[in-house]
Amino acid sequence: MDNVWNIVFVTSFLLSIVIFLILFKNKKLVLKSKCIKQLPLGTLGLPFIGETIEFVSCAYSDCPERFMDKRQHKYGKVFKSHIFGNRTIVSTDADVNKFILQSDANVFVPSYPKSLTELMGKSSILVINGSLQRRIHGLIGAFFKSQQLKSQITRDMQKYVQESMANWREDQPIYIQDETKNITFQVLVRALISLNPGEEMELLKKHFQEFISGLMSLPINFPGTKLYQSLQAKKKMVKLVQRIIETRRNSDTSKVPKDVVDVLLNDSSEQLTDDLIADNMIDMMIPGEDSVPVLITLAIKYLSECPVALQQLKEENVKLQKLKDKLGESLCWSDYLSLPFTQTVITETLRMGNVITGVMRKAKKDVEIKGYSIPKGWCVLAYFRSIHLDDKNYECPYKFNPWRWQDKEMNIYNFTPFGGGQRLCPGLDLARLEASIFLHHLVTQFMWYAEEDSIVNFPTVRMKKRMPILVRRVES
Numbered sequence: 001m002d003n004v005w006n007i008v009f010v011t012s013f014l015l016s017i018v019i020f021l022i023l024f025k026n027k028k029l030v031l032k033s034k035c036i037k038q039l040p041l042g043t044l045g046l047p048f049i050g051e052t053i054e055f056v057s058c059a060y061s062d063c064p065e066r067f068m069d070k071r072q073h074k075y076g077k078v079f080k081s082h083i084f085g086n087r088t089i090v091s092t093d094a095d096v097n098k099f100i101l102q103s104d105a106n107v108f109v110p111s112y113p114k115s116l117t118e119l120m121g122k123s124s125i126l127v128i129n130g131s132l133q134r135r136i137h138g139l140i141g142a143f144f145k146s147q148q149l150k151s152q153i154t155r156d157m158q159k160y161v162q163e164s165m166a167n168w169r170e171d172q173p174i175y176i177q178d179e180t181k182n183i184t185f186q187v188l189v190r191a192l193i194s195l196n197p198g199e200e201m202e203l204l205k206k207h208f209q210e211f212i213s214g215l216m217s218l219p220i221n222f223p224g225t226k227l228y229q230s231l232q233a234k235k236k237m238v239k240l241v242q243r244i245i246e247t248r249r250n251s252d253t254s255k256v257p258k259d260v261v262d263v264l265l266n267d268s269s270e271q272l273t274d275d276l277i278a279d280n281m282i283d284m285m286i287p288g289e290d291s292v293p294v295l296i297t298l299a300i301k302y303l304s305e306c307p308v309a310l311q312q313l314k315e316e317n318v319k320l321q322k323l324k325d326k327l328g329e330s331l332c333w334s335d336y337l338s339l340p341f342t343q344t345v346i347t348e349t350l351r352m353g354n355v356i357t358g359v360m361r362k363a364k365k366d367v368e369i370k371g372y373s374i375p376k377g378w379c380v381l382a383y384f385r386s387i388h389l390d391d392k393n394y395e396c397p398y399k400f401n402p403w404r405w406q407d408k409e410m411n412i413y414n415f416t417p418f419g420g421g422q423r424l425c426p427g428l429d430l431a432r433l434e435a436s437i438f439l440h441h442l443v444t445q446f447m448w449y450a451e452e453d454s455i456v457n458f459p460t461v462r463m464k465k466r467m468p469i470l471v472r473r474v475e476s
């Protein structure tokens with residue numbers, strides 16, 4: 001009899017465990033489905049690769065917004081996807097993007113492909129967070145805004161532009177992107193470490209090209225791989241910067257910083273070690289490297305297609321040049337930045353061209369924005385391009401219309417070419433100044449022709465499909 005009771009007891013015990021487990025699992029399912037219900041609509045695509053192939057192929061086509069438009073139409077302005085190996089919430093909504101940009105590192109941290117983070121290292125300003133990022137960002141931002149640096153950049157840019165243009169031949173195609181890459185790299189390196197053109201600069205350029213060729217490589221690091229070669233190139237560049245740092249530490253440097261290295265060395269915080277400074281000098285060349293050349297190339301593309309704007313730009317610049325010639329003065333940085341039409345041309349190029357299409361972050365905790373839920377660990381892509389090309393924000397958004405910016409306040413959340421919040425691009429004034437100087441010298445000294453089939457569309461400009469122009473010197 002005892003045995004029977006034992007069997008009954010054990011069976012009912014096991015049954016209750018099974019029932020408990022079923023109920024618990026169901027409860028979990030209910031909770032999980034509740035959570036999934038709140039996720040934005042969308043699809044995660046194929047296993048492992050998700051929607052990456054479609055995303056990338058659209059990004060490099062003549063119609064990059066096809067990926068976004070299709071999903072926006074189906075799911076709304078915020079949708080879920082799976083790109084670059086991460087479950088991702090994509091936002092084409094200005095309010096959601098504003099929240100993402102304004103959030104601190106407790107909520108979102110930058111997220112880059114693995115090969116890129118390996119190359120940048122742990123202490124790069126592009127990946128660090130919290131007080132250290134704010135400190136470095138503040139120091140660099142203030143220096144880039146200083147009159148002293150703007151004057152130096154103006155002098156350097158004028159010199160290198162003139163040297164480059166002196167070699168232009170009327171019967172040979174000019175590749176603006178290549179010309180400007182060379183010029184802006186030298187200007188940036190002078191601002192960062194005061195290296196002058198010469199043998200060391202040429203060596204640095206060579207190593208830098210090797211370094212960035214691995215930015216989008218497979219994250220495999222052993223001798224022979226692209227990533228390995230890139231890391232070796234970075235090591236050589238870091239050595240060069242370390243030598244400069246050592247010399248500065250040993251010399252009695254003045255308190256007035258002459259470049260970014262000085263700015264960081266002068267900082268009393270012990271957080272800014274020599275290794276961190278050297279690494280960051282190289283990493284800062286990444287965002288500065290092709291953004292300004294692409295901006296200038298795009299401005300020339302849009303101007304080639306809009307003769308009225310080109311004429312007005314030319315008149316404004318020639319007028320200022322004549323005035324300065326009469327006064328016997330050369331143009332200073334504030335002259336370039338106060339040319340109103342030139343600035344609207346640059347602003348409109350930034351809106352239409354979308355040099356940086358968006359920024360990626362990773363959620364540090366579950367976040368709810370405007371009713372959309374972003375689970376911890378998911379990535380978010382705050383996509384600027386769709387907002388800049390939305391007809392609700394800009395009338396005829398695909399028309400190059402610099403005049404739309406005249407007397408118009410920039411709505412900072414419908415217009416974020418330089419990002420926003422704590423990571424707002426510290427190089428934004430520098431970018432505008434360099435573009436203004438190049439355009440000034442181009443339109444006051446040359447006429448140009450771009451054959452119709454050679455005018456490339458963005459983003460093909462990024463894929464090294466260079467847009468040749470033929471120039472003719474003019475009397476201004």
Ligand code: HEM
Nearest residue numbers: 137287288291292295355356359417418419423425427431
């Ligand atoms: C047309 C030119 C440029 C555009 C459109 C641009 C755009 C941007 C954007 C959107 C960000 C924000 C990234 C994020 O939130 O994760 C950024 C960050 C940054 N940019 Fe630029 N940029 C340009 C030129 C430059 C130049 C010339 C420099 C010079 C060094 C520069 C240095 C930086 C740095 C250091 C950051 C990181 C700031 C931080 O995370 O604290 N940029 N840029």
